[in-house]
Amino acid sequence: MEGNGSGTQNGNHRAGAGRVxxxxxxxxxxxxxxGFHLNATSKLRLARQLQRLGVDVIETGYPSQSASxxxxxxxxxxxxxxxxxxxxxxxxxxxxxxVWSAIKDAETPQIHVVLPVSDLHxxxxxxxxxxxxLRKGTEAIAYARSLCDRVQYSAEDxxxxxxxxxxxxxxxxxxxxxxxxxxxxxxxxxxxAEFGELVRHxxxxxxxxxxxxxxxxxxxxxxxxxxxxxxxxxAGARRVECTVNGIGERAGNTSLEEIVMLLKVRxxxxxxxxxxxxxxxxxxxRLVAELTGTPVQPNKAVVGANAFAHGGxxxxxxxxxxxxxxxxxxxxxxxxxESRIVLTARSGRGAxxxxxxxxxxxxxxxxxxxxxxxxxxxxxxxxxVTDDDLRAIVGGAESASHQGQSSDADAHVADALRHLIxx
Ligand code: KIV
Ligand code: ZN
Numbered sequence: 001m002e003g004n005g006s007g008t009q010n011g012n013h014r015a016g017a018g019r020v021x022x023x024x025x026x027x028x029x030x031x032x033x034x035g036f037h038l039n040a041t042s043k044l045r046l047a048r049q050l051q052r053l054g055v056d057v058i059e060t061g062y063p064s065q066s067a068s069x070x071x072x073x074x075x076x077x078x079x080x081x082x083x084x085x086x087x088x089x090x091x092x093x094x095x096x097x098x099v100w101s102a103i104k105d106a107e108t109p110q111i112h113v114v115l116p117v118s119d120l121h122x123x124x125x126x127x128x129x130x131x132x133x134l135r136k137g138t139e140a141i142a143y144a145r146s147l148c149d150r151v152q153y154s155a156e157d158x159x160x161x162x163x164x165x166x167x168x169x170x171x172x173x174x175x176x177x178x179x180x181x182x183x184x185x186x187x188x189x190x191x192x193a194e195f196g197e198l199v200r201h202x203x204x205x206x207x208x209x210x211x212x213x214x215x216x217x218x219x220x221x222x223x224x225x226x227x228x229x230x231x232x233x234x235a236g237a238r239r240v241e242c243t244v245n246g247i248g249e250r251a252g253n254t255s256l257e258e259i260v261m262l263l264k265v266r267x268x269x270x271x272x273x274x275x276x277x278x279x280x281x282x283x284x285x286r287l288v289a290e291l292t293g294t295p296v297q298p299n300k301a302v303v304g305a306n307a308f309a310h311g312g313x314x315x316x317x318x319x320x321x322x323x324x325x326x327x328x329x330x331x332x333x334x335x336x337x338e339s340r341i342v343l344t345a346r347s348g349r350g351a352x353x354x355x356x357x358x359x360x361x362x363x364x365x366x367x368x369x370x371x372x373x374x375x376x377x378x379x380x381x382x383x384x385v386t387d388d389d390l391r392a393i394v395g396g397a398e399s400a401s402h403q404g405q406s407s408d409a410d411a412h413v414a415d416a417l418r419h420l421i422x423x
Contacts, residue, residue, distance in 0.1 A: 002056050002084055002108070002213070002239075018271045020263060021239040023057040023215060024050050024256060026288060027072070028088055030247035031061065036292040040072035047076045049287050050083070050244075053280040055256075057084040057239075059112065063102045064095045073102035077109065086110040086152065091140035100147045110150035110180070113140050117169050118157035130165055137169065138176040145177030153178035154217065159185030159195065166198075167206045174208035181212050182241065185228055188221025188251060196231030203236045215239035220251040226301075229254040230262060233272055244288045245296050245303060257281045257302040257334070265329050282335035302329075308339035313348030316341050320354055343390070345379035359387055361394040371396075 002021050027046060031038050038046065043060065050058050058080060060073040073087045085106035089095035091113050103109040115137045116122050122133050137153070144151045153173040158166055170181050183202060185195055199216060203209050216232030216239070218225040229240050246255030260281070263272045285303035289295050298305045308331040310316050318325030323339060331339045341351050352375055356363060363371055374393045379385050385393075 016273075018273050019238065020233055020272050020274050021056040021213070021215075022054075022256065022260065022274050022276055023059065023086075023239050023241040024055040024243065025059040025217075025241050025253065026050070026243040026245075026247065026256070027076075028059040028061045029217075029241075029249060029253055030243035030245075030288075031292075033247060033249050033252070035294055036247050038072075038291055040068050040075060042291045043072040044075045044079065046287060046291060047080050049280070049284050051080050052277070053284050054274075054276045055083060056275065057086055057110065059241075060085060060087045060103070062088045063098045064089065070098065070102045073099070074105070077103045077106035081107050084108040084110050084150065086112045086150075088112045088114060089140075089144075091115040091136050093140070093143055096140060096144045096147070100144075104148075108150070109148055110152055111144040111148045112152045112154065112182075113137075113144055113178075114154040114156050115140070115169075116157055117155040117166055118159075118161040119165075120160060121157045134169060134172050138172050141173050141176040141178050145179075150179050151177055152180035152182055152215070154182040154184055156184060157186040158183040158198065159190040160187060163198065163201060167202055170202055170206040171208060174206065174212055179212055180215055180239065181206075181209075182215040182217050182239075183232065183237070184217035184241075185219060185225075186217075188219035188225060190218075190224070190228055191222075192224060192227045192231035195228040196235040199232040199235035199237050213239055215241060216254075217241035218254045219249060220246060220253065223251070225252065225254040226258040226262065229259050230270075233263075234270065244284050245300065247288070247292070247294075255301070257285060261302050261329055261334065264333070278333050279335040302334055308336055309342050310339065310351075311342045311344045312346050313351070316348050316351035320350060343375070343379065343385040344383065345376070347379070347385075355387070355390060356394065359390060361390060363394060367394070 027043050030036055047058050060076045061069045063070045063073050077085045085103050087099045087103050089099040096111060099111050115133060116126060122128055122130060141151055141153055155166060155169055183199055203214055214237040216229050216237045218228040233240060240254060240259055242254040242256040242259050244256050246252040260274050260276045260278060263270060263274055264278060267273060282303060285296060296303055301307060310319050315326050327339060343352060343355060349372060352372060371394050374396060375385060378389060
């Protein structure tokens with residue numbers, strides 16, 4: 001959980017300058033995206049797992065949306081301990097009241113107020129002027145602060161805003177009582193060097209910046225959400241908003257598992273750290289997939305089914321000799337038992353031999369050659385050659401080499417494999 005008091009940048013120094021706070025918004029930004037709906041009971045289940053994972057802040061949702069969103073926030077606020085609990089409001093008293101009544105029982109509640117800062121959003125979405133938005137924002141932040149010690153101001157679409165107006169807005173919201181300033185790349189538009197520069201500029205130029213905690217929130221429209229978040233942290237922000245499996249509006253948000261493992265694996269270079277128990281990552285990812293009914297893409301970094309699987313001959317040879325050849329993190333560190341050598345049409349003879357040995361399937365040179373030939377033929381017909389396939393392949397190869405009657409043996413293997421493949 002974040003330090004006591006208002007969660008200032010100085011508070012970070014007490015906890016160590018390199019400590020990064022993890023703000024999980026799976027239940028809000030993640031859940032609001034199409035296909036990821038969660039009811040109040042599922043949100044509570046996931047919040048319990050997020051607590052086990054060791055995140056610092058849980059955003060429960062957007063309570064003004066519905067009674068069910070309010071119920072979810074209330075249940076999470078009442079039960080979850082040692083984690084800051086927050087929920088989102090637009091800059092309006094009624095929404096702030098709804099958030100406060102839903103989260104006030106939390107051990108450490110925080111009100112999250114979002115307000116656009118780019119001209120595009122101010123003029124086209126709100127139909128307002130910059131001055132009107134500043135007034136509305138300062139009133140809302142001051143009101144939220146009169147209710148709660150922790151108030152986060154999110155400058156929506158900061159990534160495309162005028163930098164001078166962004167600085168002016170941040171100064172005004174800090175003066176009005178914001179304790180956390182979040183700089184979102186709402187549309188996923190920025191490139192990392194640009195976003196890092198934006199964060200550095202605001203943190204060094206805005207009056208009062210030294211008294212608040214800076215946070216970043218990046219979307220993945222160009223596949224740069226994690227890179228942008230990392231650039232923001234390198235520039236000095238110490239909180240990062242992210243979601244499990246990277247779910248979220250459109251192409252999603254910075255993925256929790258990616259940013260956490262990035263900071264862990266590259267700690268020597270970046271000097272940043274979180275309090276996440278990374279061995280809970282796989283369990284959490286699977287729970288999100290199960291509760292939302294949406295599986296993770298196989299090649300997803302850290303949590304995809306292929307993240308620790310090796311299919312190509314060259315990669316398999318390397319991993320069998322030293323897994324560090326192709327693995328930059330240990331599967332155990334993310335809660336997986338082990339990495340996998342997957343036998344496919346592109347696998348190497350070494351991996352094939354290794355798997356036969358693990359299965360206790362003995363061959364001599366001749367029968368191994370025959371088995372390898374069969375393996376290659378079978379591998380061309382399916383995505384993965386399983387252990388049962390191998391038993392059938394070796395059984396056939398053995399009888400072929402003993403009897404010298406390869407056509408009978410081939411028929412035996414073909415039958416066995418037909419059975420395995422087609423049932
Ligand atoms: O993308 C965004 O700007 C948001 C804010 C509510 C932080 O989700
Ligand atoms: Zn967002």
